[in-house]
Amino acid sequence: MRKLIDKLYVKQELEPDELKELLIAEENQRKGLLQEEQISEYLFEKARQVRHEHYGNKVFTRGLIELSNYCKNDCYYCGIRRSNTGVARYRLNKEDILNCCQSGYDLGFRTFVLQGGEDSHYNDNMMADIIYTIKSNFPDCAVTLSLGEKEYDSYLLYFHAGADRYLLRHETSNPQHYRKLHPEEMSLTHRKKCLEQLKEIGYQVGCGIMVGSPFQTVDNLVEDLLYIKEFQPHMVGIGPFIPHHETPFAAEKGGTAEQTLFLLGLSRLMLPKVLLPATTALGTINPKGRELGILAGANVVMPNLSPVSVRKDYELYDNKICTGDEAAECRQCLDLRMKSIDYEIVVERGDFIK
Numbered sequence: 001m002r003k004l005i006d007k008l009y010v011k012q013e014l015e016p017d018e019l020k021e022l023l024i025a026e027e028n029q030r031k032g033l034l035q036e037e038q039i040s041e042y043l044f045e046k047a048r049q050v051r052h053e054h055y056g057n058k059v060f061t062r063g064l065i066e067l068s069n070y071c072k073n074d075c076y077y078c079g080i081r082r083s084n085t086g087v088a089r090y091r092l093n094k095e096d097i098l099n100c101c102q103s104g105y106d107l108g109f110r111t112f113v114l115q116g117g118e119d120s121h122y123n124d125n126m127m128a129d130i131i132y133t134i135k136s137n138f139p140d141c142a143v144t145l146s147l148g149e150k151e152y153d154s155y156l157l158y159f160h161a162g163a164d165r166y167l168l169r170h171e172t173s174n175p176q177h178y179r180k181l182h183p184e185e186m187s188l189t190h191r192k193k194c195l196e197q198l199k200e201i202g203y204q205v206g207c208g209i210m211v212g213s214p215f216q217t218v219d220n221l222v223e224d225l226l227y228i229k230e231f232q233p234h235m236v237g238i239g240p241f242i243p244h245h246e247t248p249f250a251a252e253k254g255g256t257a258e259q260t261l262f263l264l265g266l267s268r269l270m271l272p273k274v275l276l277p278a279t280t281a282l283g284t285i286n287p288k289g290r291e292l293g294i295l296a297g298a299n300v301v302m303p304n305l306s307p308v309s310v311r312k313d314y315e316l317y318d319n320k321i322c323t324g325d326e327a328a329e330c331r332q333c334l335d336l337r338m339k340s341i342d343y344e345i346v347v348e349r350g351d352f353i354k
């Protein structure tokens with residue numbers, strides 16, 4: 001297995017069969033079936049080496065602002081899906097959002113991520129105005145959008161208003177698997193088309209997956225890695241699937257921290273310069289998840305800047321961490337956590353390096 005990891009380290013790619021072999025070895029290791037060597041540790045060592053070449057021990061931070069938990073979609077895994085009538089729905093207005101940015105700025109955030117369900121309340125002009133105002137008030141900051149699937153013209157308008165980056169996880173690159181996670185009206189083809197358009201417009205673009213989502217196979221993960229390699233995103237979001245009690249997947253098993261970390265390590269080796277967050281979902285299933293994510297090759301953390309009053313309502317999955325903490329507490333907590341593993345959160349935009 002070490003040979004395959006060495007090959008990936010040198011070539012930044014592997015044959016599908018080789019990726020599959022590694023993923024199966026990780027699975028066996030997790031099940032206690034693999035006696036010989038700790039392949040994960042070896043992978044993480046290499047991944048850290050690569051991340052240190054490009055980013056040293058810097059950790060970039062992004063302030064996540066959860067605009068709205070209204071959503072027109074009905075993804076089977078997601079806690080804020082439209083069919084979940086148990087959610088107290090909320091929307092932040094422009095002033096709320098700018099207040100979040102101001103407190104974030106004071107805490108050293110230089111990227112703001114505007115994330116929300118697909119909520120048509122914010123029409124294109126409203127969104128463009130919000131983006132433009134953030135960029136005018138905080139000219140040294142980047143704005144990342146995570147607002148789902150939109151028309152090309154909307155993406156273009158937001159870009160011209162000043163948005164820098166866009167996150168849109170593809171969730172799975174296998175059409176049959178995609179179908180099992182989403183209702184009929186959504187399609188992988190459209191999602192991929194959006195990703196292509198975002199890239200063409202000039203955004204720094206992030207795709208990504210949930211690890212251990214229902215029906216996911218090792219072959220699906222191989223396909224995901226190949227798609228990610230081919231698409232060459234600037235960012236990749238990889239977190240464990242965590243069941244939400246009011247969704248059709250309430251009784252499904254969640255993803256494991258071990259497998260998530262393994263995929264982070266592989267992603268770092270395949271895309272050496274990628275911006276790779278140690279996700280909140282990873283921090284939710286393991287108390288040291290974010291630290292372990294950084295040690296597996298991640299270089300970004302995304303604490304929450306949303307007003308504490310709405311945080312518990314943006315519940316994509318159960319037991320999400322930090323829903324009761326002020327932004328300042330998370331900032332300080334993450335500072336300490338990163339220092340404890342000899343990494344350092346920096347006050348920078350943290351752009352993709354060409």
Ligand code: 5AD
Binds near residue numbers: 171210239316317
């Ligand atoms: N568990 C983990 N991640 C989830 N997401 C949505 N629902 C869940 C869940 N139950 C992720 C999706 C989406 C991102 C914003 O959150 O991958 O793209």
Ligand code: FES
Binds near residue numbers: 303321322329330334
């Ligand atoms: Fe929020 Fe630790 S990051 S409290």
